[in-house]
Amino acid sequence: MLVNGKWDADWQPVQATDKKGGFVRQISGFRNWVTVDGSAGPTGEGGFQAEAGRYHLFVALICPWASRTLIARALKGLEDVVTVSIVEPELTREGWKLSDAALADVETAQGATYLHQIYTATDPVYTGRATVPVLWDRKTRRIVNNESADIVRMFNTGFGALAKNDIDLYPADIAADIDALNDWIYPRLNNGVYCAGFATTQVAYDEAFADVFTALDALEDRLLGKGPFLFGDRLTETDIRAFVTLVRFDLAYHGLFKTNKRALTSYPALSAYLERVLQVPGVAATVSPDHIKRGYYSIKALNPNGIVPDGPDLPWMRLL
Numbered sequence: 001m002l003v004n005g006k007w008d009a010d011w012q013p014v015q016a017t018d019k020k021g022g023f024v025r026q027i028s029g030f031r032n033w034v035t036v037d038g039s040a041g042p043t044g045e046g047g048f049q050a051e052a053g054r055y056h057l058f059v060a061l062i063c064p065w066a067s068r069t070l071i072a073r074a075l076k077g078l079e080d081v082v083t084v085s086i087v088e089p090e091l092t093r094e095g096w097k098l099s100d101a102a103l104a105d106v107e108t109a110q111g112a113t114y115l116h117q118i119y120t121a122t123d124p125v126y127t128g129r130a131t132v133p134v135l136w137d138r139k140t141r142r143i144v145n146n147e148s149a150d151i152v153r154m155f156n157t158g159f160g161a162l163a164k165n166d167i168d169l170y171p172a173d174i175a176a177d178i179d180a181l182n183d184w185i186y187p188r189l190n191n192g193v194y195c196a197g198f199a200t201t202q203v204a205y206d207e208a209f210a211d212v213f214t215a216l217d218a219l220e221d222r223l224l225g226k227g228p229f230l231f232g233d234r235l236t237e238t239d240i241r242a243f244v245t246l247v248r249f250d251l252a253y254h255g256l257f258k259t260n261k262r263a264l265t266s267y268p269a270l271s272a273y274l275e276r277v278l279q280v281p282g283v284a285a286t287v288s289p290d291h292i293k294r295g296y297y298s299i300k301a302l303n304p305n306g307i308v309p310d311g312p313d314l315p316w317m318r319l320l
């Protein structure tokens with residue numbers, strides 16, 4: 001991680017732990033918003049007006065949080081407005097490495113080889129982890145925001161008419177319900193799998209494991225009762241949040257994170273739902289089983305020899 005703008009060579013991919021050995025995710029450091037008129041958003045400073053070609057997204061295809069933003073970009077039809085670099089799937093000793101394509105694009109890469117250099121270009125004394133996703137402003141040469149929840153919402157409304165598709169991922173009439181379901185899914189499932197995987201005590205693992213399967217069981221029941229999406233006919237940001245975890249479940253979490261009570265393939269409604277979301281135009285292109293497996297299994301603390309499993313073959317892969 002970065003400490004006062006310098007890369008700490010003793011960087012460890014296992015993140016902070018609480019007193020019980022539970023995993024604690026870092027709070028995102030940059031929280032400005034792109035808005036139609038450049039006024040300030042719910043957090044941070046103003047000055048980031050929506051403009052085609054001005055903003056650039058750095059993502060890792062392994063990362064569920066980054067994938068949220070890629071899916072929102074595709075669903076809103078912002079591909080020609082916000083450019084993207086996909087980092088190399090394996091975490092290096094210096095964190096995320098920019099891909100050759102990003103390095104070739106001098107304008108966005110800012111002479112950087114690693115993502116942490118994008119952070120220090122913004123704040124030369126930054127302390128914290130250099131995480132993806134990052135929304136970068138070419139004009140002011142700084143990070144606008146590195147919190148996926150914010151980036152999804154600014155893609156939904158912040159680019160106004162520049163977004164080709166008028167789908168609303170956060171409709172006002174169900175916004176409170178969306179917030180409530182997001183807040184329920186996040187600790188139990190999205191972050192719950194990480195809490196199981198990075199637990200350093202049996203008790204922390206056991207708690208996270210139970211939460212993950214309670215959440216999967218409840219979502220299975222919800223989808224059996226109503227569908228096709230979590231809020232009925234409308235696909236919302238909650239579907240994006242659920243999908244990014246479900247699509248990684250059998251590929252990575254079930255094995256590496258030891259969330260192995262059941263495979264996702266043994267949940268009929270969730271499996272059908274995963275395929276349904278995957279078939280929404282634009283979504284499949286954001287999913288790379290190769291990056292997901294290579295990325296997760298490169299976490300040395302969990303897999304010291306770095307062997308990447310050859311399987312599993314999953315039914316939904318035919319849709320990619």
Ligand SMILES: N[C@@H](CCC(=O)N[C@@H](CS)C(=O)NCC(=O)O)C(=O)O
Nearest residue numbers: 063065129130131132133146147148
């Ligand atoms: N709150 C962030 C979390 C992002 C996050 O944790 N990203 C991980 C990859 S899945 C990362 O970049 N980790 C690198 C590190 O911790 O050094 C968000 O949702 O945007």
